[in-house]
Amino acid sequence: MVKRKKAIPAKARHPTEGNENNKKIIIVNSGYSEGGASRTRSTLRGYNPLKSSTKADVDVNLATLRNRSADLVCNSPLGSSAINTSRSNVIGAGLKVSPKIDYRLLGLTAEEAKEWQRQAFREFNLWANSTACDLYRKNNFFDMQDIAYMSYLVDGDGWAAIKYRRPVPDNPYCLRVQLFEASRVCNPNSSGSYGSPSYYDVEMTNNKNGNRIINGIEIDSDGAVVAYWVANRVPFDLSDPAAVLKWQRVEAFGKLSGRPNILQISHEERPEQYRGVPILAPVIEVLKQVSRYTNAELTAAIIKSFYTLFFTTNNNIDDMNDVLSSTYGQAEAVTPEDLAHVEVGPGTLNLLPPGVDVKSMDASRTMSTFEPFTNMMISQIGAAIGTPAEVLLSRFQSSYSAARGALLQAASNFKTRRTWFARDFCQPVYEAWLAEAVAIGRISAPGYGSDPIITKAWSNADWFGPVMGMLDPVKEVTGAALRVKYGFSTGERESAELTGTDYDSNIDQIAIEQQTWRAKGLEPPKADNTGGNGGDNDGKILAGEE
Template identity: 45%
Template sequence: MTKNKFPRKAMATRSNAVHPKAVQQAKTPTAVVKNRLVASGYSHYGASYARKSLIGWMSHSASADEDIADNIKTLRERSRDLYMGVPLATGAIKTIRTNVIGSGLMMNSHIDRDKLGLTEAQAVEWQKNTEREWLLWSDSTNCDAARMCNFYEFQALALLSTLMSGDCFVALPFIKRPNCPYDLKLDLIESDRICNPLDSFKITENSVVEGVEVGQYGEPVAYYVAKYHPYSRHRPINSFKQEWKRVQAFGTKSGRRNMLHLMSDMERPGQRRGVPLLAPVIEALKQLGRYTDAELVAAVVSGYFTVFITQDNPQNGLDSLMSGMPGVDVSSMTADQNDVSLGNGAIVNLAEGEKVETANPGRPNTAFDGFVTSICRQIGAALEIPYELLMKSFTSSYSASRGALLEAWKMFRMRRQWIVNRLCQPVYEEWLSEAVAKGRINAPGFFDDPAIRKAWCLADWSGDTQGQLDPLKEAEAARVRVEQGFSTREHEAAELTGMSFDIIAAQRGREEKLLAENGLTQPVSSELHPLTQTQKDKEESEDAK
């Protein structure tokens, strides 16, 4: 047996030099080091520097600004590159956008009539009138400062930008335009334009990191907005000089919001900028994209069929047999004697003594699908998107597919509530303030008491429904919940159809009246549909198999 080349003490010194904390331990007194070695708890496991598997693990503790803000530019660039070039990354972001926003989150006014002292009829009338006025503003592109989107398209763009870049900003300027009853406009600002000005070192009163100025309690005080995108090469003529504008987060006297910061995931206290959704899986997605491209190229190459012809006299071109074949253009086939590239049904000449050795790439790779599926499951777990929904592949049983959808909708509902709290409701409150100030909506006491203002501003936001694998079973479950008092018709109508129960009931009344006038009224049975139990038995037997 050969002896170890290095003494134990020398090996220990080398391993201690791997990590700064280990070096610090080497400089401490022997008694202190001994106490640390016999310590219990995490020192033997996750915090150990003695285990071989953890010796090379270099970790460093830093603030949120250092861990996030110092790396945010690279994270944004790579996240956008993945979105533009890797189908799985594109699908993940668009899946969240489609399920959270869909065709747009609609506002349904539900004021606190008890607090406001209104009767039910008065409250209903006020809510309907407010919703009409709201649609006048939100259904038009006039709500957008760039006049590109209505409010519902604006929601989708804001969420997409937030997921891709980590955050985005919405300014709330007042811009007067002809034939626009409301002056409030929304200006969506991409995350890169909120950055430190060149002379930010002169700002000593408050701290400024990545364009966000905070006060002594960590609250946002102002945002520094670049006039042009910092990496854009397409600027107006004679506008080479970059300029920044300091926008206060809240009005000094009114306390009004001047800027909304849409940051999807708060990871740490003191965090000023958001992290792109794909940040934890950037490497996995990039490597998976490269692997997919390599397999695709290999499969294409293996599909080529090329004929190589050896010649005794290469100066004479193709042999007489090929020259005499009808329809064969010898001149085109011998134009480039050095061209030996593969092609579909290509014919390549070889000189005397040259031979060809073929390599079988073995494509398509039988292990490709299983490997990609395994990686996609890990990516889906990190993004809170089940594999079935991430890949749009519902090949499992009804129970498994429904379980995946229910799990995904926990995340979708959370993000939907987040965008309601951060974008939809604040914008609605700013719009309602202008509508009341201009006298288009009557709301007594709106500017006198914050509690009364809150009562006038209460609203629900509903979007596209979850979708149903078995609509008959879902409808039956909704009926049972309503009959047993576990839910309301308003809630179930919103969940199943996305419509308000008031609208459904009013339309149903008109339809029933029209049917009665034409003698077509039919009784509506509340018994269990006969197909429900049959379908349930069938699915249970499939799950058992």
């Protein structure tokens, strides 16, 4: 008998096993490999960017970005508009403080809290409205906000130092704020802000403690900021190249108070990023090209405005005397050099001899594509920096809804940047001022400094900036009234955001004015009941039907 072989069960195969071509196709077609990650498509074959560390991507290029950003702000109308539009809408005349203490936690009544907040507001403005708050004695606190925000936009980060000096006769406070250039925060012995940076310009080691110093910011082994290195002047200062550069190490936080000694106004976009990037960084190339295109069109328009004539003749050039003889007289000898000074006057007639002709230079140039092309580029620039083109150009030519939509979109961006700025600059300065005010007895705050949560409860504050423009005041005020009526907002907030005024002050002034009307035997005007008939039409108003 033939012995039967034992059947061996077949092994399970991987779907791609045994066919290398199929395996390759599956790998190539997975995920983005046939899309944005394709290395075979002609449009992407040579497109191989590299995302590296923030030091390689940001810090190495920061000096170049700052220089180009500053140049565009100075020499490009569109670049200047991008910065000034944000500055005027975010900061305006300066952010105003509105103390908002947690009176329930502090055991105060609402009336006691309101009185304390009024006192704190008055005391802070005593310090903030004086140039004594500035170490240089040039600007008050609100003007300093404008300068700091400008530096934040152009350089990527703004810098301020908290210092104390003896009080002056008209201001009892010692607190001083010193603004300084972002380029002064750099590694010791760095080459400055010109040319290609060396490795030591970006990162070096503090030999005394082993900490790393990245672009002027010293960090410990955890990556936490512990100190800043500040130069005594701007590196590579062409106005004073012989001055000796010195660096000072400044502790980031006070050892006893824990409050910051140096304020960095910046908004980082990546982890492990220690320096900010200019707001114009993503659009520098486009801005420069649009600026060049605009200058080229401007030059072409100037050339087009010239009126140039050419005298052509088949005769000898000396016969050109005959061409202009009737105008300039027989006694004058006209040479080819004289033709450069010939002017065409109104109503002038010239008798040309046979063989002489006059031709004008055609300087026509079409600009049919200039405006739509630049408008498209400006729209892209505005989208990149968060400012719609209509707001960037201060030109509203569309419908009310479209214009309001552009304003609301811009206002959202401006409010976000205002929040960042208040958090990085205004609030820390306010807290430093409040600590001194409590210490010298000008403000009473029981428990301040004894417990962090109590200190925070006394330090809470809101910051209000310039109001957003109103295209239709009736609709804006109606919406504000409805928000207050249904509890979506408060009179104080709406007053600050609509008109930039204080609600309590408005009520007090209205009471005085109404009393004046009655004293004159007149009935004071009454505010309309929003919604009409006790609110029966509120739904129509909200729906835009009335």
